[in-house]
Amino acid sequence: MLRDGKNKSVWQETSMSVSKPAEILEKYDVLIVGAGITGLTTAVRLLEMGKTCLLTEANRVGFGTTSGTSAHLNTVLDTPYTQIIKQHGVEKARRVLESTREAIRVVEGNVARYHIECDLERCHGIMYAQNEKEKDELTRIRDAIKELGIPCEEIEGNPLSVPSLYAIQFQEQGRFHPTKYLKGLLKAVLDRGGHILEQTLVQHVTEKDGARVIKTADGRMFVADNVVYATHTPPGIQQMSFRLSPYRSYIQVWELVENYVFPDEVVYDMQEPFHYFRQVVENGKTYLMVGGQDHKTAHHQNEQYNFLELEAFVRGTLPAKQKRYEWSSQYYESQDSLPFIGQFPGPGHDNEYIATGFGGNGMIFGSLSGVLIADLIVNKSSTYSDLYSPARVGPLSSIPDLLLENLDVVKHFIQDRFTWEKVEGMVELACGEGKIVKYEGERVGVYKDEEGHITAVDPVCRHAACVVKWNNTEHSWDCPCHGARYAPDGSLLNGPSVAPLKRWEFDQEASAQATDDTSSARRDMNE
Numbered sequence: 001m002l003r004d005g006k007n008k009s010v011w012q013e014t015s016m017s018v019s020k021p022a023e024i025l026e027k028y029d030v031l032i033v034g035a036g037i038t039g040l041t042t043a044v045r046l047l048e049m050g051k052t053c054l055l056t057e058a059n060r061v062g063f064g065t066t067s068g069t070s071a072h073l074n075t076v077l078d079t080p081y082t083q084i085i086k087q088h089g090v091e092k093a094r095r096v097l098e099s100t101r102e103a104i105r106v107v108e109g110n111v112a113r114y115h116i117e118c119d120l121e122r123c124h125g126i127m128y129a130q131n132e133k134e135k136d137e138l139t140r141i142r143d144a145i146k147e148l149g150i151p152c153e154e155i156e157g158n159p160l161s162v163p164s165l166y167a168i169q170f171q172e173q174g175r176f177h178p179t180k181y182l183k184g185l186l187k188a189v190l191d192r193g194g195h196i197l198e199q200t201l202v203q204h205v206t207e208k209d210g211a212r213v214i215k216t217a218d219g220r221m222f223v224a225d226n227v228v229y230a231t232h233t234p235p236g237i238q239q240m241s242f243r244l245s246p247y248r249s250y251i252q253v254w255e256l257v258e259n260y261v262f263p264d265e266v267v268y269d270m271q272e273p274f275h276y277f278r279q280v281v282e283n284g285k286t287y288l289m290v291g292g293q294d295h296k297t298a299h300h301q302n303e304q305y306n307f308l309e310l311e312a313f314v315r316g317t318l319p320a321k322q323k324r325y326e327w328s329s330q331y332y333e334s335q336d337s338l339p340f341i342g343q344f345p346g347p348g349h350d351n352e353y354i355a356t357g358f359g360g361n362g363m364i365f366g367s368l369s370g371v372l373i374a375d376l377i378v379n380k381s382s383t384y385s386d387l388y389s390p391a392r393v394g395p396l397s398s399i400p401d402l403l404l405e406n407l408d409v410v411k412h413f414i415q416d417r418f419t420w421e422k423v424e425g426m427v428e429l430a431c432g433e434g435k436i437v438k439y440e441g442e443r444v445g446v447y448k449d450e451e452g453h454i455t456a457v458d459p460v461c462r463h464a465a466c467v468v469k470w471n472n473t474e475h476s477w478d479c480p481c482h483g484a485r486y487a488p489d490g491s492l493l494n495g496p497s498v499a500p501l502k503r504w505e506f507d508q509e510a511s512a513q514a515t516d517d518t519s520s521a522r523r524d525m526n527e
Contacts, residue, residue, distance in 0.1 A: 001179065002060050003067040004485065004493045005474035007327035010253050010280055010289070011071070014179035016061045016186060021195035024222070028054045028195075030377060031214055031224035033202045036066040037178065037363060038355050039230035040185035041370025044110065047192040049378045054222060055194065056214075058201040062182050064232070064494065065362050068329030070251060070276060070291050072266050073107060073174035075100040076125055078360035079337045081144040082137075087337055090147065092387060096338065097148050099384045100361075103368040104174060107181070116184030119281065120176040124265045128158040128167035134270035135166040142168045159263035160277060162317055173266050175278050178363060202235065203498040205352065212351060217498070226351045226377050229344070230369070232332050233482065233496040234354055239346055240390065241464070241496060244332045244357055246297035246483025250306045253280060253287045253325040254314055262286050275313065287324060290314050294360075297330060298469040298480035307473060328474055330483060330494060332357050339365045340390035341372050342382075353377070354390055429454075434470035434477070434488060443467065444504055445477055447488040456504035457490035463497035477501065 001016050003009060030046055032039045035057035043053045057063065075097055077084075084093045111120050129135040145152045145168075152170040189196065201217040205227050214222040234240060256262075267277040275292035292313070293306035300306065307326050314320050334340055334357030344352035353376065355369035368384070375382035386392075429435060434447035436459050445459035445468065459468045459477065466481035476493055477486040485493040490501030 001062055001067060003062070003327075004059070004064055005068065005327060005329070005476065007474060008325060009068050009251070009327040009329075010282060010287075010325045011067050011069075011177065011179040013282075014062075014177075014183055016179075016183060018061055018186065018190075018196050018198055020197065024195065025052060025054070026223065027211065028052045028222070028224040030054075030226045030228060031056065031212070031222055032228045032230055033235075034058075034064070034230035035061040035186075035196060035198070036064050036230065036366065037182060037185075038366035038369045039228070040182060040189060041106065041110070041367050042228055042230060042355075042373050043189045043194050043370075044114075044185055044192070045370050045374035046377065047189065047194050049374060051378065053189070053194045054224065055189070055196045056200040056202055056216065056222075057196065057198045058492065058495075060198050061186055061196070062179055065329050065331060066178050066182055066366070068251075068327055069178050069362055070249075070278065070289060070360075071176055071178040071363055072276070072278065072361075073104050073176060073363055074125060074266065074361065075104070075150060075172045076145060076170055077364075080141050081148060082140050084337050085144055093144075094148055095384065095387050097150065099368055099387065100364050101172065102371070102383075103364045104172075106367045106371055107174075107176065107363075110185065110188070111176075111181070114184050114188045116181055118177045118181035118184060120174065120181070122172075122174045125170050125173040126155070126158055126167060126263070126265045126267045127170075127270065128160075128162070128164040128267070129270045130162075130164050132165070138166060138168065138270055145170055158267060159261070159265055160267055160318065162269075169265070175266060176363075201492065201498065204235075207348070207350065226353065228353045228355070228373055228377075230355055230366075231495055232330070232356050234344065234356075235495050235498040236463075240340065240344075240354065240356070241482050243335050243340070244482070245335075246330055246332055247294055248297050248303070248328050248330055249291055249360065250293040250310050250328045251289060251291040251326065252307070252310055252314065252323055253282075253289050254318070254320050255285075255287055255322040255324055257319040257321050260288075260319055262288060275310075282324075288318065290318075296480070297483045297485075298471070298478040303328065303471050303473040330485070331360055331362060332483065333359050339369075339388055341365070341369045341388040342376060342385050342390050345391035432475070433472070434475070436467070436470070445470070445490075445501070447475075449488070455489045457486070458502040458504065460501075461497060462499040462501060463495075468501070 029051040030053050032055045035055050129138040155167050155169045158167045204215040206213050212227045262279040269275045273294040280289045339357040341355045344354050353373045358365040372382045429448040431450050445457040461479040463484045468477040468479050471478045484497035486501050492500050
């Protein structure tokens with residue numbers, strides 16, 4: 001299966017087969033945009049409740065984060081409960097915990113009901129500290145975990161056999177194979193009469209006679225009573241664009257020395273940013289997955305450096321033998337530590353729903369979103385709708401974070417428009433490399449593939465007009481403002497943009513010669 005990056009993940013061996021529906025209904029109860037874990041979980045639940053559903057996927061089923069996750073099922077979230085308690089209070093933190101327990105039950109229920117073979121296992125979690133500062137922070141996290149009611153205890157050492165000063169073990173965690181699970185959900189959707197259209201990019205949603213009219217990039221129109229955006233970010237520019245921040249995380253899968261005892265637990269250190277560990281089985285052989293190096297999308301000068309740093313960490317910490325996989329993946333953080341799940345806020349969005357801001361816990365909150373949104377559509381209420389409401393007013397403690405994120409976006413709006421004036425001429429490109437250069441006073445994003453063929457794009461993001469940056473490990477053009485991502489040829493990988501980058505065309509002769517001189521470029525751009 002395909003995913004939204006050049007690097008292959010360990011989960012991509014799963015094949016997905018989607019046949020086009022024999023006929024499209026005149027009107028659906030619900031149209032779901034996006035066919036990852038959020039979209040398919042929502043569809044399964046709505047179909048169980050007797051609703052008609054159409055899923056539209058801009059690329060292929062599982063193309064996004066679901067095929068690039070670490071696939072932890074955790075009640076102890078990436079955002080520490082100490083921070084959630086500080087921002088939202090103890091009672092809301094307890095409800096967050098209960099909702100994560102519900103999400104794991106949703107996954108377990110689907111696995112049992114639809115007989116999905118996805119290596120699902122319950123396990124413990126472990127966190128360890130290696131110095132006094134980390135120990136102090138981990139002690140506070142331990143107290144918060146215990147206060148909320150997760151069984152937790154201090155332990156000696158850790159299962160990685162890494163030197164540590166202090167460690168805790170807590171219950172109620174899990175792990176699974178995300179694309180095998182997704183394949184099972186896909187079968188359940190199709191068996192229950194759901195319709196799925198791949199390669200179908202939704203661009204506009206409007207209201208007409210009380211229904212939602214959906215227009216796609218290829219000119220098709222669909223009608224539905226409700227629309228669910230299961231896409232990280234809704235398309236276009238709207239208020240949610242400024243309440244979310246895109247991040248990338250890096251993962252490697254390692255073969256370790258013979259007789260190494262792999263941890264049954266999911267494990268986390270206390271570094272900043274932290275690393276996470278779990279075992280993964282491929283073709284009957286056990287490997288160790290290690291992740292970390294998180295940073296804001298397009299805010300690192302050299303993305304490949306993060307893989308080198310992660311490899312250095314692994315080789316310096318564990319008895320590493322051979323690296324088998326490495327890839328990066330995207331997620332979104334909200335400004336107040338909790339996701340946004342529910343009714344799309346603001347005028348003009350009646351009967352539209354969003355699920356986003358999951359942080360590093362997409363498998364949990366994607367699963368929870370499916371249940372929560374289905375309940376809102378069918379029953380007009382849900383247990384956790386107020387807790388995760390996209391219309392909520394965040395706590396005062398989140399305002400500085402929100403201001404910093406928005407200032408960062410403004411910085412890119414301003415700097416992108418002036419600093420490029422200093423760039424002159426064409427620079428040499430290595431095969432597999434992309435850069436932004438100047439051609440006759442205009443910016444051009446130029447990429448040379450492994451065969452030496454050159455493609456060029458207008459590097460202005462089609463979402464909010466920030467200038468994209470070349471990601472030298474996933475081979476994509478990434479937007480530093482709201483996280484839209486494009487393939488080397490400018491085609492759209494991830495929203496919130498709903499259009500590809502404009503393309504520059506090169507003379508055939510120049511392209512065949514793989515020239516490094518853009519003087520032969522034709523300046524007409526394709527929309």
